[in-house]
Amino acid sequence: MKLRNFPRPFIPLLALICRLTLAIIFFYAGIEKIIDPGDFAVAIYNYQLLPDCAINLSAIYLPWLEVLIAASLITGIFIRGAALISALLFLTFATALTINLVRGLNLSCGCFGASSGNISWLYPVRDLSLFCVSVFVLIYDRGWRYFFD
Amino acid sequence: MNQNNLSPKFYPAFREGIIILAVVLFIAVVFNSLRSNNLSFFGFSSTALIKEQQAKIPSITLSKAHDLYLKNKVIFIDARDPFSFEEGHIAGAINIYPDEASLHAASLKIKADHGFIFITYCDGPQCPLSKETAYALIQRGIPTVKVLVNGWSIWLTAGYPVSKGKK
Numbered sequence: 001m002k003l004r005n006f007p008r009p010f011i012p013l014l015a016l017i018c019r020l021t022l023a024i025i026f027f028y029a030g031i032e033k034i035i036d037p038g039d040f041a042v043a044i045y046n047y048q049l050l051p052d053c054a055i056n057l058s059a060i061y062l063p064w065l066e067v068l069i070a071a072s073l074i075t076g077i078f079i080r081g082a083a084l085i086s087a088l089l090f091l092t093f094a095t096a097l098t099i100n101l102v103r104g105l106n107l108s109c110g111c112f113g114a115s116s117g118n119i120s121w122l123y124p125v126r127d128l129s130l131f132c133v134s135v136f137v138l139i140y141d142r143g144w145r146y147f148f149d
Numbered sequence: 150m151n152q153n154n155l156s157p158k159f160y161p162a163f164r165e166g167i168i169i170l171a172v173v174l175f176i177a178v179v180f181n182s183l184r185s186n187n188l189s190f191f192g193f194s195s196t197a198l199i200k201e202q203q204a205k206i207p208s209i210t211l212s213k214a215h216d217l218y219l220k221n222k223v224i225f226i227d228a229r230d231p232f233s234f235e236e237g238h239i240a241g242a243i244n245i246y247p248d249e250a251s252l253h254a255a256s257l258k259i260k261a262d263h264g265f266i267f268i269t270y271c272d273g274p275q276c277p278l279s280k281e282t283a284y285a286l287i288q289r290g291i292p293t294v295k296v297l298v299n300g301w302s303i304w305l306t307a308g309y310p311v312s313k314g315k316k
Contacts, residue, residue, distance in 0.1 A: 037181070037188050045195055046288075055193040064177040068169055081165020104254055106290030118290075138162060 015141040018133045022086055023073035025130070030066030032113030037063070043110025047096050048103075065089075076143040083138035090131035094124040203280040206287065209295040211303050214268050218309070224260060226269040226294075228282035229301070231315075233272070238301070240310035245269075247278060250285030257291050266293040270300020 033040040041059035044050060050058060065085070072082035093111070097119055100107060109119050181187045217223035218241075225242035227234050234244040245253050257267065267286065271278040276299070283294045297304070305311060 034180075036186075038186065041188060041193055042198065045193065045198060052193045052195050053191045055195075056188045057190055060181045060188055060190065061173065061177045064180065065170070065173045068173050068176070072169060078165035078169055080159075080162035081167075081169050084159075084162040084166045085169060104251055104289055106288060 011140050012142050012146050015137055016147070019073050019079065019083075019137045019141050022083075022130065022133060022137060023070045026066040026073070026086070027070035029112050030063045030070060033059070033063035034067065036113065040110060040113065043108055046105070046107040046110070047100055048105070049096055049099065073137075076145070079141050079143055080138055083134050083141065087131050087134035087138060090127045090134055094127035094131065097124040097127065199284065203277075203284045206280055206283045207295050208298050209268055211297065211300075211307060214295075214297050214300075214304075215307070215309055217266065217268075222265060224257075224265050224267050225297075225300075226267055226282060226286075227301075228269050228271045228278035235314055237305070237311050237313050239270070239304050240312045242270075245282050245286075247281035247285050250282060250289060254286065254289035254291065257286065261292055266295065267291060268295050268297050268300070270297040270304070272299070272301040274299045 037056075037059045040063065041055050044055050044058050045052075066089075069082045069086055069089075072078045073086075097109070101119060101121060101124070106118055109117060109123055111123070181190075214223065214225075218225070218239075225239045227238045227242045227244045228246060229238075229244070230246060231244055234242075238244070243253070261267070267283075269279040269283040269286075279296045279298070279300065283296050286294050
C-alpha cells in the first residue's frame, strides 16, 4: 500500500474528515438506540408525527440504518449512497425538531438514545449543519482509493 | 442543461442508497426477531403509553393543597368544561381543558419561574381530565404539576373558598 496525493488535496482531505466525523456520530447514535428500542419508540412517539403503526417499525429500522451508514462511511463502500441517506436523515430530523419547537412541546431529543437532553433551537441548527456536512461528503468524498493505492 | 449534466453523477448515489436501505431492512428485521427484548412491528399503543405516563403524575392531598393555597404558592387549574367551571370552581382557579394546555403554557411557565406550583383537578375519583391537563402541561415544560384527585367534590365538601363565573 502506497500513500499518494499528500499533501496536495485539501478538499478530499476535508471530505475524509467530514466523512469519519459523520460515521462516528451515526455509530454512537445507532448503538445507543439499538440497546433500548423500547425507549427509542417512546422518543419517536413523543414527537407526535407518526401514526402508532409506524412507530415500532421506525424504532427497529432507524438505529440499524444509522449503524450501516456509519459502517459504509468508514469502510468506503457505497459512500455516496450513505451520504445521500445521511443528508436526507438530517433534513428529516431538523424538520421534526422544528415542528415540535414551534408547537412548544418539551420533549427529549432521543437523538442519542434515552439519555439525550430536551430539545432547543440548537438541535435543528446542529442537524442542518450535519446536513451540509453530508452534502459536502456526497459531492467531494473520493473514498480511501484517493489516498491509498 | 446543468441539471442534465449533474443527474448522472447522482444516479450511483440513489442506487447505492436503495441497496443500503434494503440491507438495513433485512438486518433490522432479523436482529429484532432474534433479540429477547424485541418490539412487535406494529404493536405500539399510544393509549397505553399515555395512561402509563399519566399514572406517574404525582397527586397531592387536600390538606397539603389547602396549605399551599393559604400560603399563596399554588395555582389551581380546573380541567373541567367551561360550563362546569362557571357554575363553581376553587377560588382563584383558571380553567384549562386538556386541549387548551398549549394556549396557557407560556404564561404558566412564567408563573412557575416565580415559584408557583400547579394543581389540576376535576370532579369524581375516576375523572381523567385533571390527569390529561396535567400531562399536557408537563409535556409543554411546566415543571411542577400535581393532581388533586376528585378535587372539586372534596374541596367543596371541606367548605374551602369557591367562586362562580368566568373568573
